[in-house]
Structure formats: structure tokens, C-alpha cells
Amino acid sequence: MTPLNATQGASHLHISLKSFCQMAATGTIPAAKIGPEGGKEWVTTAEALDAYLTKEIAEQTERLRKPYVPGKIMEAARRSRAIPSLTSANG
Numbered sequence: 101m102t103p104l105n106a107t108q109g110a111s112h113l114h115i116s117l118k119s120f121c122q123m124a125a126t127g128t129i130p131a132a133k134i135g136p137e138g139g140k141e142w143v144t145t146a147e148a149l150d151a152y153l154t155k156e157i158a159e160q161t162e163r164l165r166k167p168y169v170p171g172k173i174m175e176a177a178r179r180s181r182a183i184p185s186l187t188s189a190n191g
Contacts, residue, residue, distance in 0.1 A: 102146040106131075109144045113153070 104112060109131065110120035121142060124131035130148040133139025 104144050104146055104149070106142040109142070109149060112146060112149050 106120055106124070107117055109124075109129075110117045113120065113129070115123075120129070120131075123129045124142045124144070129144065129152050131142045131144040134141050134143050
């Protein structure tokens with residue numbers, strides 16, 4: 101297990117320290133406050149952050165995937181006038 105302080109955790113995720121602390125405080129990322137009287141310092145582990153990233157990447161990828169429906173892309177493009185209709189009166 102590789103313990104990380106808040107600065108190291110933020111660096112591990114490539115986010116700001118402020119974002120790390122906000123995400124830790126809301127439970128978005130796995131972290132705990134360590135120290136007397138409810139804790140002073142956010143700590144986590146590299147393994148916990150890696151597991152979080154793996155899960156988040158899989159969930160976001162799944163949400164972004166859309167089933168391919170032949171013709172739908174061209175239809176949407178025509179509606180946006182990006183591609184003229186092949187059956188238009190101009191042709």
C-alpha cells in the first residue's frame with residue numbers, strides 16, 4: 101500500500117489540490133482525514149485512486165457509447181444543414 105497526502109493525491113490524479121480536497125470532502129474520491137479532533141490532513145492511497153480511476157473511466161466510457169444506427173449520423177448531419185440532402189431540388 102502506497103500512502104499519499106493530499107498534494108501527492110492531487111498530483112496522482114492530475115488535478116488541483118483544491119479539487120482534490122473538494123472531491124475528498126464530498127466522498128467522490130476515496131480519502132480520509134487523519135489527525136486529532138476529526139483530522140487535519142487528507143490521506144489516500146495510490147491503489148485506492150487507481151481503483152477509482154479505473155471505475156470512473158469505465159462508467160464514463162459506457163455512458164458515452166451510443167449504439168450505431170445506420171443512416172442516423174447522415175440524417176442528423178442533414179438536419180443541421182452540414183450535408184445537403186441527396187434528394188434536394190437543387191441537384
